[in-house]
Amino acid sequence: xxxxxxxxxxxxxxxxxxxxxxxxxxxxxxxxxxxxxxxxxxxxxxxxxxxxxxxxxxxxxxxxxxxxxxxxxxxxxxxxxxxxxxxxxxxxxxxxxxxxxx
Amino acid sequence: xxxxxxxxxxxxxxxxxxxxxxxxxxxxxxxxxxxxxxxxxxxxxxxxxxxxxxxxxxxxxxxxxxxxxxxxxxxxxxxxxxxxxxxxxxxxxxxxxxxxxxxxxxxxxxxxxxxxxxxxxxxxxxxxxxxxxxxxxxxxxxxxxxxxxxxxxxxxxxxxxxxxxxxxxxxxxxxxxxxxxxxxxxxxxxxxxxxxxxxxxxxxxxxxxxxxxxxxxxxxxxxxxxxxxxxxxxxxxxxxxxxxxxxxxxxxxxxxxxxxxxxxxxxxxxxxxxxxxxxxxxxxxxxxxxxxxxxxxxxxxxxxxxxxxxxxxxxxxxxxxxxxxxxxxxxxxxxxxxxxxxxxxxxxxxxxxxxxxxxxxxxxxxxxxxxxxxxxxxxxxxxxxxxxxxxxxxxxxxxxxxxxxxxxxxxxxxxxxxxxxxxxxxxxxxxxxxxxxxxxxxxxxxxxxxxxxxxxxxxxxxxxxxxxxxxxxxxxxxxxxxxxxxxxxxxxxxxxxxxxxxxxxxxxxxxxxxxxxxxxxxxxxxxxxxxxxxxxxxx
Amino acid sequence: xxxxxxxxxxxxxxxxxxxxxxxxxxxxxxxxxxxxxxxxxxxxxxxxxxxxxxxxxxxxxxxxxxxxxxxxxxxxxxxxxxxxxxxxxxxxxxxxxxxxxxxxxxxxxxxxxxxxxxxxxxxxxxxxxxxxxxxxxxxxxxxxxxxxxxxxxxxxxxxxxxxxxxxxxxxxxxxxxxxxxxxxxxxxxxxxxxxxxxxx
Numbered sequence: 116x117x118x119x120x121x122x123x124x125x126x127x128x129x130x131x132x133x134x135x136x137x138x139x140x141x142x143x144x145x146x147x148x149x150x151x152x153x154x155x156x157x158x159x160x161x162x163x164x165x166x167x168x169x170x171x172x173x174x175x176x177x178x179x180x181x182x183x184x185x186x187x188x189x190x191x192x193x194x195x196x197x198x199x200x201x202x203x204x205x206x207x208x209x210x211x212x213x214x215x216x217x
Numbered sequence: 218x219x220x221x222x223x224x225x226x227x228x229x230x231x232x233x234x235x236x237x238x239x240x241x242x243x244x245x246x247x248x249x250x251x252x253x254x255x256x257x258x259x260x261x262x263x264x265x266x267x268x269x270x271x272x273x274x275x276x277x278x279x280x281x282x283x284x285x286x287x288x289x290x291x292x293x294x295x296x297x298x299x300x301x302x303x304x305x306x307x308x309x310x311x312x313x314x315x316x317x318x319x320x321x322x323x324x325x326x327x328x329x330x331x332x333x334x335x336x337x338x339x340x341x342x343x344x345x346x347x348x349x350x351x352x353x354x355x356x357x358x359x360x361x362x363x364x365x366x367x368x369x370x371x372x373x374x375x376x377x378x379x380x381x382x383x384x385x386x387x388x389x390x391x392x393x394x395x396x397x398x399x400x401x402x403x404x405x406x407x408x409x410x411x412x413x414x415x416x417x418x419x420x421x422x423x424x425x426x427x428x429x430x431x432x433x434x435x436x437x438x439x440x441x442x443x444x445x446x447x448x449x450x451x452x453x454x455x456x457x458x459x460x461x462x463x464x465x466x467x468x469x470x471x472x473x474x475x476x477x478x479x480x481x482x483x484x485x486x487x488x489x490x491x492x493x494x495x496x497x498x499x500x501x502x503x504x505x506x507x508x509x510x511x512x513x514x515x516x517x518x519x520x521x522x523x524x525x526x527x528x529x530x531x532x533x534x535x536x537x538x539x540x541x542x543x544x545x546x547x548x549x550x551x552x553x554x555x556x557x558x559x560x561x562x563x564x565x566x567x568x569x570x571x572x573x574x575x576x577x578x579x580x581x582x583x584x585x586x587x588x589x590x591x592x593x594x595x596x597x598x599x600x601x602x603x604x605x606x607x608x609x610x611x612x613x614x615x616x617x618x619x620x621x622x623x624x625x626x627x628x629x630x631x632x633x634x635x636x637x638x639x640x641x642x643x644x645x646x647x648x649x650x651x652x653x654x655x656x657x658x659x660x661x662x663x664x665x666x667x668x669x670x671x672x673x674x675x676x677x678x679x680x681x682x683x684x685x686x687x688x689x690x691x692x693x694x695x696x697x698x699x700x701x702x703x704x705x706x707x708x709x710x711x712x713x714x715x716x717x718x719x720x721x722x723x724x725x726x727x728x729x730x731x732x733x734x735x736x737x738x739x740x741x742x743x744x745x746x747x748x749x750x751x752x753x754x755x756x
Numbered sequence: 757x758x759x760x761x762x763x764x765x766x767x768x769x770x771x772x773x774x775x776x777x778x779x780x781x782x783x784x785x786x787x788x789x790x791x792x793x794x795x796x797x798x799x800x801x802x803x804x805x806x807x808x809x810x811x812x813x814x815x816x817x818x819x820x821x822x823x824x825x826x827x828x829x830x831x832x833x834x835x836x837x838x839x840x841x842x843x844x845x846x847x848x849x850x851x852x853x854x855x856x857x858x859x860x861x862x863x864x865x866x867x868x869x870x871x872x873x874x875x876x877x878x879x880x881x882x883x884x885x886x887x888x889x890x891x892x893x894x895x896x897x898x899x900x901x902x903x904x905x906x907x908x909x910x911x912x913x914x915x916x917x918x919x920x921x922x923x924x925x926x927x928x929x930x931x932x933x934x935x936x937x938x939x940x941x942x943x944x945x946x947x948x949x950x951x952x953x954x955x956x
Contacts, residue, residue, distance in 0.1 A: 122881050168820045193398065228906065341922065371922065
């Protein structure tokens with residue numbers, strides 16, 4: 116039956132990445148926007164591991180370890196800021212914070 | 218024990234020869250730790266931390282100066298992950314000089330307001346961002362690229378929101394984190410295709426692999442995605458249009474020395490990284506047109522981006538009345554000028570000869586950054602001094618400054634004229650050099666010269682408006698007694714701008730000498746990652 | 757185009773089929789719950805959907821012979837980062853499951869843009885002729901990965917430790933409360949801040 120090739124994995128990565136991007140652009144809840152960036156990072160990680168397997172070297176896996184660290188670090192900073200802002204304003208609606216002129 | 222060691226192989230311990238070129242970065246790490254433990258020994262910790270940080274940055278600067286002529290400094294290090302060359306060295310020196318200036322500025326602005334006990338955090342974050350920006354100049358590997366960009370970004374996010382109670386500080390910071398996370402995800406996604414198409418993370422090896430084999434129609438599409446991702450990620454850091462929207466908000470919300478730091482260091486580091494990566498790839502391709510990888514198209518994209526960026530920056534600045542927002546838009550415009558110069562570098566062959574030939578575009582950007590550093594540091598220092606006295610960042614409150622504080626007004630005038638690019642200040646040298654370089658390459662770069670010229674006329678309006686308010690608008694406000702250290706810093710910057718104009722020839726000689734990039738040659742085999750190859754069997 | 761390393765064709769076929777079934781299972785699990793993350797109006801449900809995405813992706817790692825990373829994904833991501841996120845959700849959702857959503861026009865624009873992007877990506881991926889479509893045989897034992905991390909990638913390993921130190925300092929700074937400023941904030945913006953201070 117179906118034979119799996121590199122392309123299958125890349126397609127899954129692309130789909131996760133695109134869903135994350137759609138979610139980021141369409142949602143206005145800050146935590147959801149943030150979770151969508153995590154989805155994008157998952158798509159990236161699948162890509163890297165599939166390519167690493169494809170080329171037969173460990174560079175892809177090593178890269179993913181660092182990507183995990185970076186994603187976790189960004190998560191902690193973003194959530195720290197979300198909590199800080201929520202204390203100030205009591206809402207998570209991105210549109211409510213329009214003091215900034217953009 | 219020996220049996221076990223034999224089984225797992227000897228550990229990789231980098232020797233002094235490899236560590237020495239990065240003495241400045243090592244000093245920065247030591248200083249981060251020193252700053253963090255300072256409050257355990259000294260009670261007034263904010264000032265003490267600032268002094269420790271200043272001492273560390275000075276030591277890093279001196280050590281970088283000392284090792285610059287040592288043997289084995291130029292070249293690839295740490296199994297090809299980092300590269301050191303004259304270009305990276307000069308950027309590190311400029312960066313450290315600038316950070317020392319920012320710390321001095323902190324003494325005159327925030328030192329007395331900062332909550333006691335926040336000092337260690339502030340300086341540890343400032344120095345770790347500096348470390349990231351310093352490493353950005355040396356990356357020759359996609360993994361190091363990502364890590365150094367994040368190393369520069371993540372502390373910057375916190376620094377941008379450091380004034381937690383400020384009306385828009387934390388909000389601007391959150392916006393910065395969210396969009397920063399998305400753009401870095403896009404960038405890493407792009408880089409994963411670069412790895413996937415060529416099977417290596419070494420930028421030099423990727424360039425050679427591009428020259429070696431065609432990758433078909435779909436492969437070219439993926440290569441375009443890869444380069445687009447890189448441009449999005451770096452463009453966000455440079456605040457190139459259309460990724461510039463964070464810049465004015467973050468600059469307004471952050472405290473003024475953070476704004477100063479981000480306006481020069483963050484953008485400069487991103488530009489330096491862009492030059493490093495693109496030149497390395499272009500050198501792999503021999504600066505020649507190649508099937509599927511059109512360097513001319515890449516140069517075109519960057520050139521157009523630069524032209525649009527400087528136009529948007531200048532037009533945005535026209536309506537600003539807050540000095541920090543005005544300088545934010547001005548910094549977008551200046552980043553645009555420098556991006557225009559980057560467009561040269563990815564195409565032109567004659568400027569880069571051999572293993573470590575001079576790159577005229579790298580020279581133009583280093584010269585620009587060297588001058589821009591003093592202009593922005595000085596302009597923000599004067600703005601901070603006035604803010605300390607009047608509590609206002611609005612330029613209408615600068616009325617009558619020529620009477621209230623003649624020296625500050627004179628310095629600000631120097632900075633404004635220099636930012637426009639008028640002689641007899643060094644801003645003229647930087648801008649003229651950049652336009653000259655673009656013009657001498659002819660072709661469509663003349664259009665960029667025209668755009669920069671036109672933008673200079675736009676920018677006249679808002680820079681001169683500040684000067685006009687200071688000198689011509691009457692005001693009966695009382696005289697300001699500005700902080701003498703801050704005034705000294707501003708005067709020093711103004712003097713530097715005049716001196717750099719007089720010392721035009723030595724300055725351009727330095728940047729030409731240091732505009733050299735270390736590029737791996739075609740024949741050289743990639744040394745790194747040979748050990749990473751898996752042959753199939755468990756050893 | 758064989759995925760398996762086994763020589764006999766019938767066993768190879770069976771293994772292929774099993775791998776393919778698992779692949780589609782994990783892929784649908786990851787993709788389906790990803791859609792859930794992006795569209796669900798309930799923030800707790802969103803976080804739980806992300807858990808399933810992470811698990812599905814970990815399954816794909818297993819199929820790609822990256823067992824160590826699959827385990828890391830489950831332990832660190834699903835077990836650690838997600839818990840962090842759920843804490844964030846709990847700290848901030850006082851009036852739970854609030855709905856603030858974008859206008860329809862924005863949604864349509866974003867959807868069409870991203871669909872074009874996805875189409876271009878998938879077309880690019882499908883039409884690319886990589887050096888070979890077959891995966892090379894081989895596994896990635898943990899000791900090799902460890903040697904690579906502390907050998908070839910020693911510098912990133914050290915740099916990331918400094919990065920984590922900086923992020924730890926930064927996150928602690930952002931999250932730490934300060935009594936004096938809290939009172940100022942309450943005086944400034946009235947009852948809202950006072951409420952916030954009470955439960956925080």
